[in-house]
Amino acid sequence: MTAPRVDRSAGLARFSFNQATSMNWPLEEAVAACADAGVPGIGLWREPVGAYGVERAARLVRAAGLTVTSLCRGGFFTADDWRAENLRAIEEAATLDCPVLVLVSGGLPAGSRDLDGARQRVADAIAELAPHATAAGVRLAIEPLHPMFCSDRCVISTLGQALDIAERFETEAVGVVVDAYHVWWDDTVHQQIARAGERIAAFQVCDWITPLPEGVLLGRGLPGEGCIDLRGLRSAVDTTGYTGPIEVEVFHGDVWARPGREVLAASVEGYLRHVL
């Protein structure tokens, strides 16, 4: 008897590398490395893509045989120019053949304590954007962020809250992002994932490590480095019938300081060992 062979390329069928995991890696190099590694998908961010050129990025990714699995991000609905910015983001997603635009809602306006009001404005903004997104063939995906970001980045703090808004719209128009880092602590997360069902537009993974750094943004671990039951969450997401991409998305200064190919390899390893 021989040990079962791990079929690495089958294992990578749903893997996507979010470019923010290696934020300083030039897009051309990241795309080439993904193609070399048999990685089928890449998650992109508007700023680096805009700097490279959206049309040009679309051609680059297509030529490499990759799929853009998500575009980060629309949202930030408290900004004065939220409407124009989000319409531009929808257009960029369409140009990239990217089916999912991630929405991070933004926090409280400066000086405000009106959390309910801010949350209501998110729902109103999405109602305004949804027809434009649908017309462009792009699905809006509401991402709840960890409650530690509630005041300054995202007033949508739980999957349940994201679904409360998403469910006002057609399933195909507005979905949700399940990001393990943001929802793992929630004692209702398995129920909410089941409730989400076909609303799951994207699934992202990284790990929870402590101590959190100042500002708490760049404190994420590679899959397996922390305490999140990533396999359990992946299994719950799969149970809904979701067969889409699983993006590794890590923000950490130490990870950003490493060579891109090394980070991609570590992401793949973490994914195969701790997520799949």
Place this chain on the structure above:
Amino acid sequence: MTAPRVDRSAGLARFSFNQATSMNWPLEEAVAACADAGVPGIGLWREPVGAYGVERAARLVRAAGLTVTSLCRGGFFTADDWRAENLRAIEEAATLDCPVLVLVSGGLPAGSRDLDGARQRVADAIAELAPHATAAGVRLAIEPLHPMFCSDRCVISTLGQALDIAERFETEAVGVVVDAYHVWWDDTVHQQIARAGERIAAFQVCDWITPLPEGVLLGRGLPGEGCIDLRGLRSAVDTTGYTGPIEVEVFHGDVWARPGREVLAASVEGYLRHVL
């Protein structure tokens, strides 16, 4: 017509100063300053009280005419000696004539990803402690901590979760702590406060400010410095019929560096202007 006079001493009737707000202030000075300022209550911590002497602290506080409104903290149920430590904490609360022992559950055991298991152990530990606490005339108060502390300090992350456990016991035996800092972001917090009703054993306030510092523990603002609708939460708590103390409890390095009397005065002002 004259402007209504603010009755300052009536305004302070429910005010309590948590000693952790000025962590380096010697207990004798803090107690004397509270008495001078007409502050009726003080929240104590086990470590400084233990260093001063529990019996001695009880006499000091009693002689000053103050009430101990809460003792922080029992819990940390993942520690090897959790049982002995918590029995000792119950005894200390009784000695201090303190009706409420705050329980901070502790995080995940090192290397564990079993969050459900850790949460189950909290419920089991409380079941074991509750009869001892009741016999000592002390109420156990489960404190949900902000989800950013889930892995390393407290696996009880929401008021709803705390109530799910507390409700297994007699109302007088096990209650919950409503700390504005930990629960303000929760879109169900008003429902959960209403649900809590007579389970509310303590109500604590401070404010949410950003950026969070490294480790996120010492990042709290004085009432009014941040974005929490403290008056709204206080009103929700009062609506349940809660007439108990309202503790100002702030952890911040900058606040700890200020003279204790100045911090006490700032806490009183913040309370009168932003909570009451």
